[in-house]
Amino acid sequence: MLRVHDWDRAWRTLPLVILGVASLIAVADPAAPPHDRAVTAALAAAVAVWHWWMVLAHPGWPERAPAPMAVYFAGLLALAWVLSSRHPVYGLLVIACFPTAFATLPGRYAYLGVAATTLVVMGGPAALLDSEGPWPVVSALTGAVLAAFIGWSIRALEAEVERRRAANRALEDANLRLARLGEENAELQGRLLAAARRTGVAGERGRLAREIHDTLAQGLAGIVMQLEAAEEAAGDADAVRRRLAVARDLARESLTEVRRSLDGLRPGPLAETKLPEALSALVSGWSAAHELPATLTVTGTARLLHPEVEVTVYRAVQEALANVARHAGAGKTGVTLSYMEDVVVADVRDDGEGFDPCGAGGAGFGLTAMRQRVVRLAGNVAVESAPGQGTAVSVTVPAIPAEAGREATWVSGTADAAACDW
Template structure:
């Protein structure tokens, strides 16, 4: 900024130089008593005209010099003419002639400044007429030498100004780069501060998430154990009670009693095995050793024999291995629905359909029992949709956890249909999540 002020100061100094030398020359001319008073008045008047002319064309309009050719050409022509007139009246105004050399470069744009220097050189040797009429070679040589010297000095000044301007532009670019670098450093510091704050917030959030995950894990494990106990112990005990009640009713038929007791014994052993597997968080026993359709076939046939009710299993689509949790959910849903049919439906026949579709697997359980009027998602009344309260709730929780859904359709006297739909997550997903 200081350098820019100095350059501007030099520009103002060059433009003010003619006025300063004009004042000095006028003082000398007025102080010269050899000149008549009238001549001195005329000289002062011409000097005043030059002062006003220079002030109006240069100082009052600083945007004109070195930019607008027309007004500056008129100005410099008038300045040279007035300077010639003054230098003809008194030799002191030779100072003003000398001032015209730098003024040509300070006011005329581009190459026109050299033309102004040449014209000033003619005035310096007392005008064109004096130069042309003179037979002295030294006068011509001095005029040419003065013009060349003035042109060289002017060229040097302009080259120096150009270099100053170039350096000024380079300094501005450097200052801009430094400012940009400083802004970038400030932005980086701000970003680092925000990252540090985010790191602290993330650490705190991670702690909260870990605590929530532990609580969710505890709650999920409790729900899992409740569902597994219901699906194993509760259903096994219910089946055993049913067989014992049937054996008691057939007390006079020794063969029937033995069959019922054998079924009750078998249910008790299966329930014990399922409890052990559930506590170890393993798949249901039938799924541990066979595929889902085979396990359901065994479940349906065993249920039919135990309850002496006809039941069928139909498999549609291409059977394939699914994620263990999906197969467990389907198996438990069918198991729960069949248990409800045995306890409440009074059905004559039951059908189970397992459908493998492109993106879902569907298990449909239908019976022709007494049916009921669904009042709530959990269902009440008899048939496949009844679970004694917790059964269907546990089924829904297990299925919904896998982004599936459970639908129950029933009406009094028209049987019950329950449909379980679960995304067909492939078995490969198990390896990806472990």
């Protein structure tokens, strides 16, 4: 299928084709003297060189450079008129100037070229003025209008073809861009899936680490403390039996909690009871195990919350009490569970040695695991402590109702560690 520039090349080559055919006929005409045939051949060669140089050798001039093309067309028309006066076959070359005007002259200048060609076809202005009757003038005007219409039609067709080509190019570019976007999206999706897998693995590792810390590690730590206490009280049989019984109970509870954690279930104390009762059992059991006075105070109206919320509060209190037993050296401990309109708050306070939250030992794995749990629920953790002034740990999480079910989604929260980024 011919393209637009192929048609342009064909129209611009047309004068040379007609010139060659006409020259063969004129030179082979035996009626013309040899001298006239030589002059005609020389003029035809001049036309060929003129057309080649101005149009074919400089393809950027047509329809872009009005001045050179005006000079070219005037020269071509003059030489074609001279040749047609020497031999009538060159009248074909004059007629070929009609399409050549639209192929070489830019814009509206092509219609001036058509008018000039019409005058030459009719023998010039003088021939029109000397003609008898209106028919020569009518014929000239009719030929000019017909040539102009044909030229306009050709240009309109070329413009439509070019418009469609531009639309096709734009469509092809859009398709290429869409293909590239598809490849980029596929690559990005692959990266996101890989990142999601890595995040899922890291999250599951963190969950398992927290569960192990909150169950097995704390249970083992409690067992070790009871065994050390029993060793120190070796002379008191009742004290030894009491300590060993506590250690045995801790071991059983730890084993049960490990099994439940691995199964993804709620902690045992929360499986069949409400949070306040579970915390009451936790505090009283902790007090008995460590022989330290501890109290639980519940404020507000207790209500059933989402399992994730209750587990998080329970584990936070459990971790805070474990820290009191291991590090605080406290004489008494108080736990407060506050039900508010939008949040539930658990506070664990002791009168122990305290510590610097911003120091090197301010945040062990226990506090870090607590923070991770709470932040996952869009809650926050606050730790207030100073050497010799005891410690207060406050955990605040949204009071998400139990009706929210498993469809509840968590967002990132904050953790306030006494202005320390732990």
